[in-house]
Amino acid sequence: MSHLTIIEQLDDPEEARQSGRKKIEWARQHMPIMTAVAEEFGAEKPLDGEVIAMAMHVEAKTAVLTEVLAEAGAEVAITGCNPLSTHDDVSAALDANDAITSYAKREVDEEEYYAAIQATLEHDPTVTVDDGGDLVMAIHEDYPELIDSIVGGCEETTTGVHRLRAMDDDGALRYPMFAVNDTPMKRLFDNVHGTGEASLSNIAMTTNLSFAGKTVVVAGYGYCGKGVAMKAKGQNAHVVVTEVEPRSALEAHMEGYEVCPMAEAAEKGDIFVTTTGNRDVIVEEHFERMADGVVLANAGHFNVEINLDELDDLAVSRREVRDGVEEFELDDGRRINVLADGRLVNLASPVAMGHPVEVMDQSFGIQAVCVREMVENGDAYDAGVHDVPDDLDREVAEIKLAAEGVEFDGLSDEQVEYMGSWQHGT
Template sequence: MTRASGDINDPARAEAGRSRIDWAAAEMPVLAGIRERFARERPLQGLRISGCLHITSETANLARTLRAGGAGLVLCASNPLSTQDDVAASLVVHDGIPVFARRGEDTETYYRHIRAALAHRPRITLDDGADLVSELHKTQRDLLDGMLGGTEETTTGVIRLRAMAAEGALRYPVVAVNDALTKHLFDNRYGTGQSALDGVIRATNSLIAGRVFTVVGYGWCGRGLAMRAKGHGARVVVTEVEPLRALEAVMDGFEVMPLVQAAARSDFIVTVTGDKHVLDRCHFEVMKDGCVIANSGHFNVEINLPALAAMAVRRQRPRESVEEFVLADGRRIRVLAEGRLVNLAAAEGHPAAVMDMSFANQALAVAWLVEHGPQLAAEVHPVPREIDQAVARLKLDALGLQIDRLTPEQSAYLASWGEGT
């Protein structure tokens, strides 16, 4: 495709992409309601936005919502293996949104696409891992003075942004969408829990029941994955470095032990930590023959693939999303999706119904930044409680559910201190 419309693999797949986007839209009623309001009120009129996000059918519905609000939007991929090429084609062909994303793009192309998105001279950034913000601060600092703010969707990205803020490097405010309760309690737990396990099963077609399934990291994503693996009949082991999370995993009924011990008995190991080289040489040395390892943290650094490659005497691809590393003693270690996000690289990512709340937060946070961005300090900000509450209420309404409300007497009691026993 030409620069004006982005850089995508196959515009001929646009019709298939539109069908996929419309299918997801049916599961995203909260975002649909926001899109209707945005179309009436145009709160983003004339606003330039660049987004570095997973180019999926759910993201496409966020993009349509921002465009309905009047924004000029350019997108690039936040992961080389998460792009759905048919969705990218539909966004370009049917919605006129420039998209710079090709499934399987190399590292050089990945960063070229990020720079192309920044060439849009955005006033707001949308990030999924903080690569866009990082590149902007490293190579496009001339754009910083015009920035209103940004949003960040992932735990990994929020960690990076807080590190930038702590060093005084962050030059504009960013809203931590990831930390909204209607995001991480649902997207991270139920979305990652289901989609990561889906990726493992699609890649291997292996039975989970009765197998030892180790979850590395017991944050919200790890909680969800452990829950879903247990539901499939796995014998679940959790490994952690945080004592409170380890204790919680014990109380939730899981075995807890050091990773080097778990590695020796596991059939499956999935990392969800956001840290580097969590699975390392010492673990590869004790793994069982045929152990399947995968990552559902944002970046492909959680598994030390260079160390594993150095140990291997042969590498082969028995299945599309599986690479087998054969060690000198004949043991085979099977890596899924090149160590990238297994739920997006080997499956389709989170179900649309859970992304409905995450992207509702994104859209409302962008509108909030338009109004409040100039007054905000250059640091990481929480999603305002009123937005979080509104998204939850809209989701309940969409599900046809009602809840109780406090009476005036109850509200007054909770706001007072004088009445006791």
């Protein structure tokens, strides 16, 4: 390989491996869905002979998914999908598995980041599992010869699905991909509760500040924005929502939040959280209106939502005032604090642990059964973006409910017939 694995880059790989193994074991004991999937996969080996390339946030919960795919018979090559979200000890623990090669390392530059993605592709994958779309883009741009042997893949996050749908609309996506982000078991839990809880908890831990009594500005009222707004409100913050989509703005208004343009919100906010997946959400005109001491955080996938170039141009100085907090001082003395270099705060801040274990258990359960579906029934899917089959989504929900000891009703035969018929009238 032209790129070093994580083990080859660490001063004390054995110590790191042991530390990472503890994190993985803790996560796994709180992931009943993945435990059930692992039992099935380990017995049936549905991925025997497959090679899986992964670009993910390499931390403990992701490691559980990675190991379960390996236990199903696959060879796995994994790297990070963000330069700051990898836990090196977890990466080392994965690389110690004979069936897994990990190239993921924290705090890499852009060249190292993309070299690691390319390294996973040198394993000649038959399946891809991506978070953000960079892996799929690299295949289409730099390794098109792999496309004919790839049966399909899965995309984890909102930004990645947006990119894939744009590719699909242009006729550029040349193998089938499941939009895991868009299925209910992902959106309703990971995006809402996971992003909401993890973003706010990591902002609090990074800054040691409270939300109570503050004004929190949430940019974007999609599923992630809803989660951040709801959790901030639950911590006694006043929440202001900014939106560009009229129905989402109306929904936020009807749910009791103040809604206004960012130019107005910039004058009101104490803490700003971007959740749009788009660029230039907070820019120069907004920085100029902000109060001294505001905190800016991004919960979107890429570090483009807060325009740091424009902020840097306005600043007369910048310095790190806490681990993961960079202060930009403007010429009038106002200070604007940016968390985690504008990268996704729930994973890239120095104290970040990502989404709660139980939430990621659901998302990775979907990923696992979708990989199985692509391997077993890939011929049924044309090149392009596909919704996760509803029976797979329900399968994971039922596993979770059983693990929680929650019983629920079912339809009678008469109810099924009634709901499926158009002939019943008044």
